[in-house]
Amino acid sequence: MPLTPRFALAASLCLGLAACTDPGTTTDGSSTDAGTTTASTSPATTVDEPTTTSGVDTTETGTGTTEAPTGTDTATTTVDTTTAGQECPPVSDAFGPAGGELSLCGATLRVPADAVAEDVVFGIEVIEPPTAPPFEQEFASPVFRFTPDDVAFAQPVELILPRPETDYRISLARHVPEEDAFWIVEACDLTDTTIAQSFFQLGTFATLRGTYKYPDSTSGLGDGTIELEFLGDTASFPIDMSGFGIYSDAEDGSRTLTVKSIRDIDGGVESLRIDFAVDGTGDIASLVAVEWLSTVSGGGYTYIVDLIGSDGVITLSDSADDHYAGELSAITHGGNPPHDEPLHATFDVTLEKYAFPPELSCFGGE
Numbered sequence: 001m002p003l004t005p006r007f008a009l010a011a012s013l014c015l016g017l018a019a020c021t022d023p024g025t026t027t028d029g030s031s032t033d034a035g036t037t038t039a040s041t042s043p044a045t046t047v048d049e050p051t052t053t054s055g056v057d058t059t060e061t062g063t064g065t066t067e068a069p070t071g072t073d074t075a076t077t078t079v080d081t082t083t084a085g086q087e088c089p090p091v092s093d094a095f096g097p098a099g100g101e102l103s104l105c106g107a108t109l110r111v112p113a114d115a116v117a118e119d120v121v122f123g124i125e126v127i128e129p130p131t132a133p134p135f136e137q138e139f140a141s142p143v144f145r146f147t148p149d150d151v152a153f154a155q156p157v158e159l160i161l162p163r164p165e166t167d168y169r170i171s172l173a174r175h176v177p178e179e180d181a182f183w184i185v186e187a188c189d190l191t192d193t194t195i196a197q198s199f200f201q202l203g204t205f206a207t208l209r210g211t212y213k214y215p216d217s218t219s220g221l222g223d224g225t226i227e228l229e230f231l232g233d234t235a236s237f238p239i240d241m242s243g244f245g246i247y248s249d250a251e252d253g254s255r256t257l258t259v260k261s262i263r264d265i266d267g268g269v270e271s272l273r274i275d276f277a278v279d280g281t282g283d284i285a286s287l288v289a290v291e292w293l294s295t296v297s298g299g300g301y302t303y304i305v306d307l308i309g310s311d312g313v314i315t316l317s318d319s320a321d322d323h324y325a326g327e328l329s330a331i332t333h334g335g336n337p338p339h340d341e342p343l344h345a346t347f348d349v350t351l352e353k354y355a356f357p358p359e360l361s362c363f364g365g366e
Contacts, residue, residue: 088142092123106162106194107144109202115155123147131180133173133208135251140164141207143175149202156198156363161207163195168210171358172197175204182206188362198363214354218244224349226261228272230292230301231341237261237272239349246354247322253280256288257324259349268295274328274345282319287312290330290343301334301341309333309340323350 088105095102096119099111104124111122126142133139141162163170172195173182189196195207215221222245226237239245243261250256260273275288286305290312293300303309314328325348332343 088126090123090125092121092147094119094121096120104144105142107141107146108158108160109146110158110160111153112155112157115153115157116151117154120148120151127204129206130175130177130204131182133182133206134184136211136249137171137173137182137184137208138211139206140166140170140209143204143206145204146202149204151201153200156200157202158196158198159202159205160194160196161205163190163193163207164209165192166209168213169357170195171208171210173206173208175206182208184208184358186358186361188360190360212353214357215352218246218354220244221246221352221354222259222349224259224347226259226272226274226345226347226349228292229344235263235270237263237270243271244354245349245351247351248353248355253282254278255282257351259347259351265294265296270294270296272345274347276314276328278316278319278324283316285314285316285319285326287314287328287330290328290332292332292334292343299334299336301332301343303330303332303343322352325349 091102091104093100093102095111095116097114097117099113099115100122101111102109102122102124105126107124109122109124123146125145125147127145129139129143141164144161146159161172170190171184172187174185175181176183185197187195187197220241222239222243224239224245226239228235228237237243239259239261243259245257245259247255247257255278256275257278258273258275260271262269262271271291271293273289273291275290276285277288278285287303288305290303290309291300292302303312305312310331312328312330314326316324316326318325325346327344327346329342329344331340333340335341
C-alpha cells in the first residue's frame with residue numbers, strides 16, 4: 001500500500017480511559033467463534049468530540065483535554081500522554097497458521113489463516129509519539145505499535161484503529177523510521193468509529209484528524225479566467241461550477257495550485273487544467289503540468305515537467321493573498337499522430353484552499 005507524505009510532512013491520547021480497565025483481549029484463530037471481532041465498543045474506543053452547535057465544548061477524560069473550536073476553520077487538540085502506557089498496558093499472544101485476533105483500547109490486530117507458518121508472538125502497545133504528526137494533522141487516537149514489526153507475512157494482517165466522531169477529515173498514518181515522520185496511508189475501510197487497512201508488515205500507526213475544515217468538494221471553488229492561445233485559436237476558459245481553482249499549503253509556506261475549466265463548444269466540450277507550485281515567498285512559481293482536452297478536435301495535449309513535453313515556464317505578475325495573475329507557456333505533446341504543439345496562456349484567478357482527501361483502497365481491489 002503506497003505511503004503518501006502530506007507535503008513537508010502532540011502527543012498521543014489514550015482516549016478518556018476510565019473504561020480501559022480491561023484493555024486487552026485475544027481470540028485464537030482456532031476458536032469456534034473465530035469470526036467474532038473483539039474490538040471494544042465501550043467509550044474507551046472513541047475520542048469524545050465536542051458538538052458543532054455551540055461555542056467551544058471541552059470534554060475532560062482524566063488523561064487529557066480535547067478542544068475543538070466551532071464555527072472556525074481549524075480544530076485544536078491538547079492531550080496529556082503521560083499515563084497512556086499505564087492505562088493501556090501492552091497485550092501479546094502467540095498465533096500460528098490458524099490465525100487469531102488481539103485487541104487493545106480500541107485497536108485490533110487480526111491475523112488471517114496462513115499468514116504465518118508457525119507460532120509467532122504478536123503484540124500491541126501504546127507508545128509516546130516518536131515524532132510530531134504531519135502538517136495540518138493531529139493525533140486522533142493513541143499511537144499504537146504492532147509487533148512483530150520485522151516480519152513479512154504470507155497474508156496481509158488487518159489493523160483496525162479507533163477514530164473519533166468529527167466533521168474534520170480522518171486518515172490513517174504509519175511512522176516511517178527512515179524519515180522520522182508519520183506518512184498518511186490509504187485506508188481500506190472507514191466507519192463512524194474505526195479506520196482499517198491490511199499490511200504485510202507491522203509497525204507504528206495512529207489515526208489522524210485534519211486541523212483544517214475543507215469544503216466537501218471542489219464544486220464552485222475559485223473564480224477568474226484563463227485566456228488560452230493554442231492550435232492557432234484564442235479561447236477564454238472561465239472558472240465556474242464545472243471547474244475549480246484550488247490551492248493547498250505546505251509546512252514551509254509553499255503552495256501547490258490547480259486550475260481547471262471546462263467550456264462548451266460546437267458539438268462538444270474542451271477542458272483545460274493547469275497545475276503549478278509557488279515557493280514560500282509567494283513570488284517564484286514553477287509549472288508542473290498542463291492538460292488540454294477536446295471531444296471535437298485535436299484529442300488531447302499534455303505537458304508534465306520532466307516527463308512529457310518541454311520548456312514549461314510560468315511567471316506571476318500578482319500573488320497577493322489567494323489571487324494569482326500571470327502567464328505561462330509550454331511545448332505540449334499529443335494529437336493524432338502524436339506531435340509537439342506550443343501553448344501559451346494568461347490567467348487572472350482567485351483560488352480557495354482545498355486538498356483532495358485520501359482515497360480508500362483495499363487489497364484485491366475491494
